[in-house]
Amino acid sequence: xxxxxxxxxxxxLEADDVLGIELAPADAAPLPFTWAPGAHVDLRLSNGxxxxxxxxxxxxxxxxxxxxxREPASRGGSRWLHEQLRLGTxxxxxxxxxxxxxxxxxxxxxxxxxxxxxxxxxxxxRQCLAERRPVRxxxxxxxxxxxxxxxxxxxxVQWYGGLRAAQIAEQLAGQFPQWQTDAGLYCCGPAxxxxxxxxxxxxxxxxxxxxxxxxxxxxxxxxxxxxxxxxVLQRSGCEVQVQPGESLIQAASRAGVELEFSCGMxxxxxCVCRVIEGEPEHRDDCLSEAQRHSGEWIAPCVSGCRxxxxxxxx
Ligand code: FES
Numbered sequence: 001x002x003x004x005x006x007x008x009x010x011x012x013l014e015a016d017d018v019l020g021i022e023l024a025p026a027d028a029a030p031l032p033f034t035w036a037p038g039a040h041v042d043l044r045l046s047n048g049x050x051x052x053x054x055x056x057x058x059x060x061x062x063x064x065x066x067x068x069x070r071e072p073a074s075r076g077g078s079r080w081l082h083e084q085l086r087l088g089t090x091x092x093x094x095x096x097x098x099x100x101x102x103x104x105x106x107x108x109x110x111x112x113x114x115x116x117x118x119x120x121x122x123x124x125x126r127q128c129l130a131e132r133r134p135v136r137x138x139x140x141x142x143x144x145x146x147x148x149x150x151x152x153x154x155x156x157v158q159w160y161g162g163l164r165a166a167q168i169a170e171q172l173a174g175q176f177p178q179w180q181t182d183a184g185l186y187c188c189g190p191a192x193x194x195x196x197x198x199x200x201x202x203x204x205x206x207x208x209x210x211x212x213x214x215x216x217x218x219x220x221x222x223x224x225x226x227x228x229x230x231x232v233l234q235r236s237g238c239e240v241q242v243q244p245g246e247s248l249i250q251a252a253s254r255a256g257v258e259l260e261f262s263c264g265m266x267x268x269x270x271c272v273c274r275v276i277e278g279e280p281e282h283r284d285d286c287l288s289e290a291q292r293h294s295g296e297w298i299a300p301c302v303s304g305c306r307x308x309x310x311x312x313x314x
Contacts (some may be wrong), residue, residue, distance in 0.1 A: 001260055001270065003044060003092040004032055008085055009063060015148035017070040018116065019082050020056075023093060024063040034059045035096035037123035038186075038214070041066075042094035042262050042270070043081075051077035052268045054120035054214075055096055056149075058127065064093065067148055069116040094262070099269045099286050100186065100214040102127065107182025109135040110175075112197050114168075114189025115146070120214050121188055122149055125157075138175065140168055140193065165192060172200040179206040188214040208289055215267045215285040229304075232311040233257050234276055242310075248300035252314070259300055259314060266302035273300060278310035 006023040014020040025031065040054045041064065057065035070082045085091075102109065102124055109128050111121040118139055128135035138158045141147040150159060160171060176185075185206065187197045194213045201211055231251050232239045240255035242248060249271065252259045262270035266284030275298050282292050284299035291297045298312070 001042070001094055001262065003094060005090045006031075006064065006093050008087055008089045008091065011085065011087060014067055015146050017082075017146070018148040019068045019070070019085075020148075021066045021068060021081070021085065022057075022063050023066070023091065026090065030062065031059075031064070033095045036098055036101050037127045038100035038102060038120050039096035039098035040100075040120070040268065041096050042268070044092040044094075045077065045080050046091075047076050047080050047084075049076045049080065050262055051081075052216075052263055054123075054216075056119055056122050058123055067116065067119045069148075094270075097269055099288075100188075100212060102186070103184050103212075105182035105184070106133060107180055107184065108177075109133060110183070110185045111135065111137045112140075112172075112185070112187045112189070112193075113137070114140045114193040115142070116148065117188030117190075117193070117214070117216065118149055119188075119216075121186060122153065124186060125153070140189070165196070168193065169196045169200070172196055173203075176201050176204040176206060178204065179210060184210050184212060186212045186214075188216065191215070212288075229278075229307065230309045231255075231305075232277075232309065233314045234311055235314055242305070247302070248298075248304065248310075248312075252300070257314065261301045264301045266299050269299065271299055271301045272297055274313040276311040276313050279306040280304075280310070281306050 007026040009024045010022040012020040035055055040052045042050050042052055044050050053066040055064050056067055068078050068081050071078045100120055111125055113121045125137045140160045143161045185201055187194050198211055228244050229242050231242050236257045238255045240251050242251040249259050249261055262268045267286055269286040275296055280298040281304040283302045286299055287297055
């Protein structure tokens with residue numbers, strides 16, 4: 001992975017436990033990459049941790065703006081950023097990746113955020129407004145003090161504070177008009193919230209292809225195959241037996257091939273590669289339904305194989 005050193009240009013407390021971080025090149029040069037709303041970057045911290053955060057700024061602003069929630073059970077990512085980051089600190093940043101981009105079209109865009117799930121949706125909302133594309137943003141938080149970025153969203157946003165899970169499900173039930181061609185629904189928040197959104201949309205007749213979700217928490221640990229199978233890395237010209245309980249990334253590394261990866265949890269998409277032969281056992285939360293069904297893609301950090309042989313284009 002290619003890293004770019006960027007400097008912390010501003011820090012701002014956006015809510016009780018959410019830190020806004022502005023990053024830009026130290027020499028005021030333009031950023032060496034661009035992105036579309038919904039993208040995220042990896043940060044490589046000086047304590048060795050690598051974490052993914054959505055980019056909230058738009059490319060024309062010339063800097064990255066990230067919103068980092070301090071997680072109570074932080075293993076050194078958000079806690080380190082909240083406690084150690086200072087103005088002027090240099091930090092290594094990957095090029096943006098996007099698994100959650102707005103689909104082209106002119107249909108209604110419905111954005112649903114819960115808590116810090118607002119971070120990828122806020123730039124999508126701004127882009128839709130700029131393009132005069134019909135858009136709605138529904139934003140659920142525990143209360144106003146824990147509603148980062150609410151002030152800058154404008155009055156058209158539907159904000160709901162302090163609702164319990166059952167009340168949120170009730171609210172969602174009446175929120176989806178009949179699906180029309182080109183309409184899309186984009187959702188980010190805790191898994192339970194996203195499940196409620198999907199159920200409400202599906203009940204109203206929305207097709208699964210119109211539903212897009214972004215995970216920011218790792219799913220529960222996935223089961224790993226009890227059987228071994230053969231892994232072929234075609235471009236590297238090597239073959240290795242994947243042992244029961246071993247990940248594809250570990251097996252490849254044992255064979256001397258380091259596959260690119262970042263989160264290691266199936267949520268960021270950094271490791272996704274092309275399948276040439278074999279039947280993937282998908283356990284990630286980053287591929288779309290269409291990508292899974294195509295059988296052409298796999299996230300080797302968590303996924304495995306149902307067949308006896310898996311050939312990857314690596
Ligand atoms: S490394 Fe993040 S999805 Fe595989």
